[in-house]
Amino acid sequence: MMPPxxxxxxxSAVGSRSARWGVLVPVCxxxxxxxxxxxxxxxxxxxxxxxxxxxxxxxxxPSSEHWLGTDDLGRDIFSRxxxxxxxxxxxxxxxxxxxxxxxxxLGLLAGFHGGRLExxxxxxxxxxxxxxxxxVIIVLIGLFSGGYWAAVGxxxxxxxxxxxxxxxxxxxxxxxxxxxxxxRTVGVSNRRLIxxxxxxxxxxxxxxxxxLEFVGALVAxxxxxxxxxxxxxxSPDWGRMLAENRGLLELNPWAVLAPAxxxxxxxxxxxxxxxxxxxxxxxARTSND
Amino acid sequence: MRLxxxxxxxxxxxxxTLLIVSILVFGILYVTPGSAEQVLLGTRPSSPETxxxxxxxxxxxxxxxxxxxxxxxxxxxxxxxxxxxxGQDISTMLSERMPVTLFLAAYAALIAGVVGIPAxxxxxxxxxxxxxxxxxxxxxxxxxxxxxxVGFLLLYAFGVALDWFPNYGTGGGLVDRxxxxxxxxxxxxxxxxxxxxRQTRASALKVYHQDFTTFARARGLPRRVVLGRYALRxxxxxxxxxxxxxxxxxxxxxxxxxxxxAVPGIGTLMIESVSTKDVLVVQMLALVIALxxxxxxxLADLGHLALDPRVRKGVLG
Numbered sequence: 043m044m045p046p047x048x049x050x051x052x053x054s055a056v057g058s059r060s061a062r063w064g065v066l067v068p069v070c071x072x073x074x075x076x077x078x079x080x081x082x083x084x085x086x087x088x089x090x091x092x093x094x095x096x097x098x099x100x101x102x103x104p105s106s107e108h109w110l111g112t113d114d115l116g117r118d119i120f121s122r123x124x125x126x127x128x129x130x131x132x133x134x135x136x137x138x139x140x141x142x143x144x145x146x147x148l149g150l151l152a153g154f155h156g157g158r159l160e161x162x163x164x165x166x167x168x169x170x171x172x173x174x175x176x177x178v179i180i181v182l183i184g185l186f187s188g189g190y191w192a193a194v195g196x197x198x199x200x201x202x203x204x205x206x207x208x209x210x211x212x213x214x215x216x217x218x219x220x221x222x223x224x225x226r227t228v229g230v231s232n233r234r235l236i237x238x239x240x241x242x243x244x245x246x247x248x249x250x251x252x253x254l255e256f257v258g259a260l261v262a263x264x265x266x267x268x269x270x271x272x273x274x275x276x277s278p279d280w281g282r283m284l285a286e287n288r289g290l291l292e293l294n295p296w297a298v299l300a301p302a303x304x305x306x307x308x309x310x311x312x313x314x315x316x317x318x319x320x321x322x323x324x325x326a327r328t329s330n331d
Numbered sequence: 332m333r334l335x336x337x338x339x340x341x342x343x344x345x346x347x348t349l350l351i352v353s354i355l356v357f358g359i360l361y362v363t364p365g366s367a368e369q370v371l372l373g374t375r376p377s378s379p380e381t382x383x384x385x386x387x388x389x390x391x392x393x394x395x396x397x398x399x400x401x402x403x404x405x406x407x408x409x410x411x412x413x414x415x416x417x418g419q420d421i422s423t424m425l426s427e428r429m430p431v432t433l434f435l436a437a438y439a440a441l442i443a444g445v446v447g448i449p450a451x452x453x454x455x456x457x458x459x460x461x462x463x464x465x466x467x468x469x470x471x472x473x474x475x476x477x478x479x480x481v482g483f484l485l486l487y488a489f490g491v492a493l494d495w496f497p498n499y500g501t502g503g504g505l506v507d508r509x510x511x512x513x514x515x516x517x518x519x520x521x522x523x524x525x526x527x528x529r530q531t532r533a534s535a536l537k538v539y540h541q542d543f544t545t546f547a548r549a550r551g552l553p554r555r556v557v558l559g560r561y562a563l564r565x566x567x568x569x570x571x572x573x574x575x576x577x578x579x580x581x582x583x584x585x586x587x588x589x590x591x592x593a594v595p596g597i598g599t600l601m602i603e604s605v606s607t608k609d610v611l612v613v614q615m616l617a618l619v620i621a622l623x624x625x626x627x628x629x630l631a632d633l634g635h636l637a638l639d640p641r642v643r644k645g646v647l648g
Contacts, residue, residue: 066468174579174582174583174620174624175583176583176586177582177583177586177601177617177620180586180601180602180605181359181605181613181617182362184602184605184606184608185359185362185363185364185605185608185610185613186362186363186364187364257475261477264477264480265477265479265587268479268587268590269586269587269590269602269606270606271605271606284479284480284483288483288591291486291487291490291491291498292491295487295491295492298483298487299483299484299487302480302483302484303484305477305480306476306477306480306481306484309475309476309477309480310471310472310475310476312475313471313474313475314471314475317471
């Protein structure tokens with residue numbers, strides 16, 4: 043995320059916001075859309091059975107029959123890429139939703155109630171936040187042979203503190219604003235104040251952190267699959283394909299390049315959208331002041 | 332004197348954190364599926380005698396607390412025991428694997444610093460220009476691109492298609508090793524480089540438009556002095572903090588990048604040990620990694636102290 047900059051020096055950036063982002067945003071929206079569609083329909087769109095082995099044409103380069111060639115068992119890379127979109131994307135979406143909901147609840151509680159509850163939540167958050175998440179996941183999932191969904195669960199536990207911190211800060215910023223005072227004066231209940239008045243105002247931060255959590259989870263889960271700790275061996279999955287096709291770099295580089303590019307493009311597109319939204323919200327907020 | 336006091340406090344804090352970490356790490360043995368004897372037996376043939384020997388060796392008949400004390404005291408004495416899987420001495424394994432990883436991390440840190448900080452400084456000072464935009468787009472891509480994925484792309488482009496760099500191995504001698512580890516180091520360096528560049532850009536942008544820099548320029552001081560002595564030094568504080576945090580990233584990143592390039596370092600050892608459930612090795616690696624992260628943070632704080640007289644005054648009075 044871009045660190046906030048001093049507004050008065052940003053005049054150039056404000057004036058040329060559309061120029062600054064240019065065609066980047068539409069492209070990233072399109073990429074994200076395609077990936078989501080593939081995640082839903084990928085298996086049906088695949089021209090061939092992703093698990094069909096053809097030992098007569100192993101590790102073949104691209105052809106009219108196999109657009110991206112085949113892997114060492116003669117399976118069609120293009121079909122495996124399309125089918126693999128689901129396992130690449132679904133886990134991260136579930137993780138990001140989980141992290142966002144828990145983070146928002148904890149952030150609202152800590153930011154709004156203050157006092158001992160806040161102290162307890164923030165201590166735990168700081169403790170978990172200091173751990174190198176991916177290493178902890180590798181050790182836990184590796185030793186337990188936990189697999190994909192266990193990894194999603196651990197990921198939620200380890201990623202929630204970061205989101206909680208960000209959302210708590212956003213809630214704290216709202217708490218001092220006049221509308222909160224006004225609502226209190228007219229006797230709005232605490233619960234209503236939190237969920238009806240404050241929650242919508244931190245929504246921009248929530249959306250941005252959701253997108254960035256998604257990217258983090260996408261990278262973490264595909265890394266686990268790459269290390270052989272995520273999806274079962276042989277599944278069509280981008281991270282798994284990287285590991286299994288490493289030896290084919292000379293024979294059919296697309297077996298490795300295709301999943302690598304899909305991961306990179308997806309991660310970059312969603313990050314850019316997150317950055318762009320953050321900057322828009324930030325601009326809208328500072329120009330309202 | 333005050334410095335010694337401050338340092339003592341920080342070291343005590345680190346020792347305390349390590350103690351907490353060590354309890355968690357010791358717990359790995361007990362959360363691993365299977366009984367402690369079985370885990371420590373590994374794939375060796377099981378017989379009543381060997382099981383009894385393991386119980387004796389690791390004090391499994393005593394309480395968990397005293398097992399922990401035995402374990403910790405032998406770790407502190409650097410008597411780390413043997414790998415459950417290979418029977419190799421763990422200290423030997425660590426000392427064989429460590430230099431490669433340290434070399435890789437130092438190389439990556441060098442690349443990240445030498446490229447990232449000047450890029451951020453230029454982007455911050457020329458904010459809004461085409462240069463700034465190009466650097467910002469580049470950092471966005473580098474931040475979000477996963478290191479192991481970039482590793483594969485680099486491996487194909489420079490290792491296979493152009494054939495400039497070797498595909499695997501670590502080479503002997505300094506130059507050869509640097510040549511072998513260039514691609515992994517670049518893959519590892521990209522994200523920290525981008526983070527450093529963004530941090531430097533933001534902080535240079537702030538500093539460069541403050542009165543003292545404008546005044547320095549107005550006095551006609553050479554650009555080199557304004558940038559080097561005024562802008563760079565004053566914008567370096569957040570950058571140093573970030574650099575400390577980046578070490579944590581290196582430790583995670585190296586696990587993946589070493590795997591991509593088949594570099595026999597700490598990272599590949601971690602993956603091998605985790606997937607063969609070689610718990611003793613995993614425990615020691617976890618402790619070593621924690622020690623590294625804590626020392627990096629301490630170094631970042633010392634860096635603050637050296638760079639900023641205000642911080643020095645606050646700490647040392």
